[in-house]
Amino acid sequence: MHDRDRQEGGQVIISRLDTADPAYQARRRAMLAKLADLDAEHGKAVAGGGEKYVDRHRRRGKLLARERIELLVDPDSAFLELSPLAAWGSDFPVGASVVTGIGVIEGVECVITASDPTVRGGASNPWTLKKTLRAADIALRNRLPYVNLVESGGADLPTQKEIFIPGGQVFRDLTRLSAAGVPTIALVFGNSTAGGAYVPGMSDYVVMVKERAKVFLGGPPLVKMATGEESDDESLGGAEMHARVSGLADYLAADEHDALRIGRSIVKSLRWRKLGAGPRAVREPRYAAEELRGIVPEDLKVPFDPREVIARIVDGSEFEEFKPLYGPSLVTGWATLHGYPIGILANARGVLFSEEAQKATQFIQLAGQTRTPLLFLQNTTGYMVGKEYEQGGIIKHGAMMINAVSNSTVPHLTVVMGASYGAGNYGMCGRAYDPRFLFAWPSAKSAVMGPAQLAGVLSIVGRQAAQARGQVYDEEADAAMRAMVEAQIEQESLPFFLSGRLYDDGVIDPRDTRTVLGLCLSAINSAAVPEAAGFGVFRP
Template sequence: MSPAPHPVLPSALDTASAQYRASRAHMSTLLDEIAAEQAAALAGGGEKYTARHRERGKLPVRERIDLLLDEHSPFLELSPLAGWGTADPVGSGFVTGIGTVSGVQCVILANDPTVRGGSRNPSSMLRMLRALDIAESNRLPVVNLTESGGADLDRQAEIFVPGGEQFARLTRMSAAGIPSVTVVFGPSTAGGAYVPGMSDYTILVEDRARVYLGGPPLVKMATGEEADEEELGGAAMHARLSGLADFLAADETDALATARRVVGQLGVRRMGPTPLPSPEPPKHNAEELLGVVPADLRTPMDVREVIARITDGSGFTEFKPEYGPKLVTGWARLHGYPVGVIGNNGVLFSEEAQKGAQFIHACNRSDTPLLFLQNITGFMVGTRYEQGGIIKDGAALINAVTNSAVPHLTLMVGASYGAGNYAMSGRAFRPRFLFTWPNHRIAVMGPKQLSGVLSIVRRNASAAGGRPFDEAADAERRAALEAKVERESSALYATGHVWDDGVIDPRHTRDVLGIALSATHAAEVRGTTAYGAHRH
């Protein structure tokens, strides 16, 4: 028997209003900025190095991915702007994402050899390890498309120690029954040689792949031995002598076809429940999401307008609608999967915290995944609220978020400030996926509030010490700090540092979350009744 449909959410969004038009224009400008940065990442090392790569008979990284994936199936790229705002290239010279290979949903990791020979940098390490987080927590097989000169030696101090985690992950996942398949197209040297070594299956391209702990120059320096690359680590040698290669491919196309066959015989079985077939699209237009959130994030908005444009049939059964109204909670379906939705309609009070904790407990009892829609400035402060128990109530909500065992998906559609970030399943609380919209802001507090707090501290310190307060110097310091916090709290800065899994176009929200939900259902979906200590 099919479950009863959820009531349809009405919409009060006035798309003809000045505020809506201004919000939409602001979002469109931000999307243009994101698109420009994504174009830079897609360009890899640029025309010169891409042309040189093709002249060598090699395919660019995204063409390799296209040939690996099932035809016409989507590829959800993860952390596509990693490295923005750092010393690393935008995109980090590495590609990660989720795609379907021979009917199996997989995490794909791929070097871009047109960017510094595919060498690893700190941002590519962060991007790779985050993708492995996703593979491990959701029990998704991994396909490595490897061609790398190894670590960027100029940055070795930033890479060497954390880099070992990749090898630990691969072997731990294999022991847990989460397989990995590695295709080697070119060099895979030094520590990189352990990637195929610790994979369940390896495919090496003949006359192209080179897998060795030390190349000819290092062997010469270390032992005095003269050896060529084929003797040390050629694909044919590994297929016939060392046994490292399970399959020897004639060329890249053959290697990718072999990888598809290998993935198809892995025998992967999904452990979560299947979605309802043929889900109804939202009744409200997703295009309108461009203007839902005001350009000024201090302006109130109704998160139900977002919910109404992403859930199946715009359906939503709201839980406790009259209690703690600044937190919206309820049940819906998204691409056929049941979800519990928790969304902000303003600052969190004690009632909101209590309501949120109760709802999380309920979703865990019913094994229902949770979707957090963040637009939060934090918990309410002041004498009345402190005396009313805001700390213990907030702690109860954070306790519930922390110990919840069902999959969490987090989408930041606006502000994410202070402990509100924690209470709404921010990155530190390990949601299975976390995406943002381009207008997203994240910091301990807003720029003006932060600079104002420090100004008050300086002013009080001057008064306590009997010193005159320099108003001009204070104003200059406040302005500089506000500019710094404004820059460091932007969506681009956050995604560049891999604090999220990508900045997405609001209009694509439903499909991005649908792919993410599908990925979480590769693993078992089961809640818990075990929670930490909390005060009543």
Template sequence: MSADTLQHHLVQPYKSVVSKTSEEYKRNYEEWQPIVEELHERLEEATAEGKEKHIKLHKKRGQLLARERVDLLLDEDSPFLELCQLAGYGQEDMTLGGSVVGGIGLVCGVECMVIASVPTLAGGSMNEASVLKGGRLGQIIYENRLPVINLQQSGGANLEQQFKVFHRGGGGFRHQAILSKSAIPSCCVVFGSSTAGGAYTPGMSDCVIMVKKQAQVFLGGPPLVQMATGEVTDAESLGGADMHSRISGVSDQLAVDELDAIRKAREWVSHLNWEKKGKLPLRHLQASFEEPLYPADEILGVASANIRIPFDAMEVIARIVDGSRFSAFKPLYGVNLITGWAFIHGVPVGIIANNNVLFTAESNKATQFIQLCNMKNTPLLFLQNITGFMVGKRYEEDGIIKAGARFINAVSNSTVPAITIMMGASYGAGNYAMCGRSYNPRFLFSWPNSKCSVMGAEQLTGVLDLIMRQAAKRAGIDIDEETASGRKQMFQSLVESESDVYYTSARMLDDGIIDPRDTRTVLGFCLSVIYNEEVKGGNLYGVSRM
């Protein structure tokens, strides 16, 4: 009997207890419809590449659009996991997506980060969203050891946002130098003008390809040169592709046109002799894993769209793991937290999922489970739907702070890669313990119903109102109820807007908002990506209040 057959024999599929004909299932499914429709509308909006007149002018010059360049670079039928699509959404002086298309796809069979500036959107110039998005993409490149291909045509920094762009933007060049030192290959294809800071992206790449009579790279364009030195020159002589290929040596390859440039970039990848450092299971490589017993579409019926209404995370797990098989760890202890092992697209994972608030038992259970996953070199998957740790006199006496500290200690010091999915609420220290953004998961995605803040808007507003009343009573001051009520409503509205998933995603507190039905597909791709680097656990022990 093979190991795979034995595993399937020992771990029985989870039997769903949800009826598709129940009123709860129907209500959930119905409530999800406008939420996922809004998501797809906004994601479609994020694919726009500027005003029609700018697009027409760009095409008139014989140039491809940014997304066309990406499509031609990727292998035919390659998946493309686009990241931070809604960066800058709804923010003044920002372009949607930061004038950058960024994501992971296959180039000559190699998983690569592809970053394309959008020249038809504010000239491809960088604003604050561009810088923050570039920083996050750079972190993903480094942590997951991904070759990177920059498709460059940018006007450089948006000078009206120089303060927001200049100080943090320089870190991108430092990051390129670190990538090179770490033997993570980079290629820059220059399709048009790349000025000032934009010149350092090709300047610091391992390989540079420039398009003849289109690409221009210089620290200062002809007007700046004339103003600074009195020298009069034209753009082609100053920094054209031909000059850089024949004289300066900044360019390594001179392409006759954009299609040739993309072909040369693919050729560069084909000669990398790239291999993953992590050893993916054979079942993943051969795509011989089982699909879940239950269709992904059922997630909309088993999970509540309303974060105030709890749902059983096990029903979601059964619809994302191979064969719906899940080996539970301590199923009768700390029952508000589900822990256990499964496979997703043939890759082993340790899953930690919330079913309710965290008590001491749940915290102790999670700490032990994270230790075991590190011993087994098994990646972690956090499925967040958490209002936080339990509060109250009894629980403080029971040592909830110590237990929570051990949980957070384990998450902080765990060295196996983690992926986090926000399925609903993500509040307070529960966000921290369940590997929120500040705990550096390799990838973090949100469902479109999720909300994230220090606590729920009603609870936070109520706490502040109570504190205000207690302070007024101590001071002997009468409260103007009408003013207090107005202030309370304004603050609650503010908290609700700031905890909204589109607000947090616009500020890159996640790597994107996904349709719940795409969760398994996204996880499978991310798990493959993290194995570009060795997956290895480590010692979790720091100071711990036992």
């Protein structure tokens, strides 16, 4: 059990981390190398379509997507960018031609999406769609006003087969947000064609920039082809036409800065109020966030104590541990983070045994009774296998834990610090279990199992099949297969690969974990505390 010092507000974790230890320094160097790679990939997203297209955009007197966001949100406020690595490893630019995130406008937390017109005119590719749908889901589940900064050429036509049919959900989501009483606001800065036109068409409030915004289902060339009619951009879909004739524009802005000013004014006029719990007094942890960069070993088979992480992210480094002597491979307990009460489940030794699964199940039920949000800190190789454990009921106990996670209605947050393999990913609230937010550290890896184990399983199956056929097993081919499979699984389990497919909401610097979680907890409480719900059948 980790040393703790009892204080009036709880038990303070006494850190055993030795920052002068060569092992710590080695872990820190490995993390810094990964963070340098992360910065480089983020730089690609910020670069948009590249210098040529950025310069052309600026020559037209236009602001870049992130500049628009910066002028929209309150001065010196935080902007939590989401999915910045979307499309990583695909044929499309990193970032997926759209910026999404949570920002504060006139004191109100809002989900903001901004088309990046320097990337193929802001056209939506399959990853743009996934990223946009995720942003809308966050707005709806957390009751956050949704602000779209629009300048889009519609669908990326060469990939229309992957966009057209599922893309209708973008417009469905806008109407569902409005129906749920969550305001939707569109600020239109340039051409918004085809699908791009329906975004303002289905928003509650629409602002268009004079002489710049062009909103139409079909531009002049398409109208000519479809009907033979001759038309021009302004009469067909110009901002003044929509403000004076069609009525699509509620506000006509003189320029981009004016549009952003009007957007801020609209949010202010909402008189938005949070429905959830407010934070208590905030206390900083007793240990430096910088030290989080040296905790996770580069070799994820080497365990680490998650209490060292908890001590550096929770208020006052105070943690009331639950069942500390039972199921020690899973640490559970209560804390506050930026003033918000939370329950924490953190893997200590990777493997989940029956005791850990039962402990987690009880803890999740307790959090449900007190309506306390849960934070899952993942570093798991999955549930234990073997005859002894199968006979001891690992399947039904693991199922109990997954049942509890699946049907718990309190908000869940997940951070993947290290390994996230097998059904451990499920029990510790991976993406399939709908955590409100999920982030990964650069040290994270996730797959059905570790690369060596997966390759080994395939080797055993192949060897047994050859023996059953009475054939001599090809050892050379086996070695080549194992090397190939290990390399493939290693690549596919890395955080950039997974984040590129939106299996998380971003890869973050470990030292930013407390800040990111604090922003998420604040955003979550824009919505009312969810009602309690029942669980499925727990097998005895």
